Amino acid sequence: PKTIGIIGAGRFGTGAAQELVRNGHHVLLIDQDAECLEPMAHQCHTAIGNAEDSEFLAEAGIKDVDAVIVAIGDNETASNHATINCKDFGLYVVAKATHATHGKILDRLGADYVVYPEHDSGVRLARLLTRSSILEMIELYEEVFMMEVNAGGELVGKSLEGLNLPHRFGVQVLLILRGNKTIFPVSAKDIVQDGDRVVLLGSSESLHRVAKVAE
Amino acid sequence: PKTIGIIGAGRFGTGAAQELVRNGHHVLLIDQDAECLEPMAHQCHTAIGNAEDSEFLAEAGIKDVDAVIVAIGDNETASNHATINCKDFGLYVVAKATHATHGKILDRLGADYVVYPEHDSGVRLARLLTRSSILEMIELYEEVFMMEVNAGGELVGKSLEGLNLPHRFGVQVLLILRGNKTIFPVSAKDIVQDGDRVVLLGSSESLHRVAKVAE
Ligand SMILES: Nc1ncnc2c1ncn2[C@@H]1O[C@H](COP(=O)(O)OP(=O)(O)OP(=O)(O)O)[C@@H](O)[C@H]1O
Ligand SMILES: Nc1ncnc2c1ncn2[C@@H]1O[C@H](COP(=O)(O)OP(=O)(O)OP(=O)(O)O)[C@@H](O)[C@H]1O
Structure with a gap:
């Protein structure tokens, strides 16, 4: 089984955490808001703090994971900082982008894979309907x-x-x-x-x- | 080809509109914010107005579509009103839910299919990574x-x-x-x-x- 770090326990991050745990993998779930971590608190490791702070990430154990998902939405600055911090640790990073331009920035910061969850879901629904x-x-x-x-x-x-x-x-x-x-x-x-x-x-x-x- | 109505031209709604148009289907895209309609203005029919207003929806031509996607996110009330209005017109409605409880409400209002785009994308990414x-x-x-x-x-x-x-x-x-x-x-x-x-x-x-x- 793999160990995956997830920064941001919104719907996207939590959805990923649930599926990973269901398939027997280990998850380190990080969020600055303790309430967001609550639903997954009994199924995976959690850490409360600001992902823009690389010392906090290191103490949380992020360096030991096989890959990181940066699942921060609205706050682009936090998403960019979290991505840079994880790349500096030499980690494989998948980052969620809010729009195409944010995606370009994440690419330049070295994100290994950029996803657009809302857009992709819209595309898939269109295929389903027709x-x-x-x-x-x-x-x-x-x-x-x-x-x-x-x-x-x-x-x-x-x-x-x-x-x-x-x-x-x-x-x-x-x-x-x-x-x-x-x-x-x-x-x-x-x-x-x-x-x-x-x-x-x-x-x-x-x-x-x-x-x-x-x- | 089919004609699909989409209420809410956010990332999800626009993603669906683009894929439908790419496959030769017709789209009626509705939003209260003209700026959100701009990217798709040359590829599909658009209408600017409040989807909570059933007269506006009827004038926009929503009754003639094969199915409707209610793609309104943050504003749950608007999403519920748009869903009810379309169900009253006898239309097949796919509605995006913000969380599980909103999804339950949409079910009770008669939505034919409820989607959770952010959660589903998280699940798919988890599978891809492992x-x-x-x-x-x-x-x-x-x-x-x-x-x-x-x-x-x-x-x-x-x-x-x-x-x-x-x-x-x-x-x-x-x-x-x-x-x-x-x-x-x-x-x-x-x-x-x-x-x-x-x-x-x-x-x-x-x-x-x-x-x-x-x-
Ligand atoms: N600097 C940060 N450090 C840690 N967690 C953060 C930071 N900034 C935001 N978050 C967390 O990231 C999570 C997801 O972010 P946000 O709610 O902005 O995205 P979202 O796109 O609405 O999420 P989703 O669509 O997945 O529900 C939130 O739970 C938020 O607390
Ligand atoms: N009453 C309404 N009538 C018409 N359009 C509406 C109404 N309420 C919201 N919208 C539109 O719906 C679109 C999507 O809503 P919103 O931005 O809240 O969702 P979102 O979840 O952030 O979108 P996405 O994740 O798809 O980018 C917006 O463009 C907004 O202008």
């Missing part, structure tokens, strides 16, 4: 997408072997959803039926090409 | 997981054909991450190298079994 078979193209890795295609057109009534999707389109069939059953792992002899949802893996172009054939 | 072959098991479909395994042990130096993972363990190799290259699609002759991260699909038991062999 889920449909084409738009459901989830990017699993760079340029490798997963997509559900409603079986229609040429796909229906043929075996996976007969359809030969890997060679014709460069896509892989991951599984087939039929009613509330999941067919996994798939085999060459499986026959695609009308109403099936076929889950595919491939580049976005190749998935679009298969979606056209399935209409 | 990505190790076991923890990063993402459930793609019921009982079908995707997992990255750091290639070690018996996996190294063998071809995918030689490893025969589908028959031995019931798992499928989706792709191989080697440095900053992605090997996709994979072929039977591909040889697993030390340092590779192999991305697999399978049940959680079978993935755990492969992870043990890869240690």
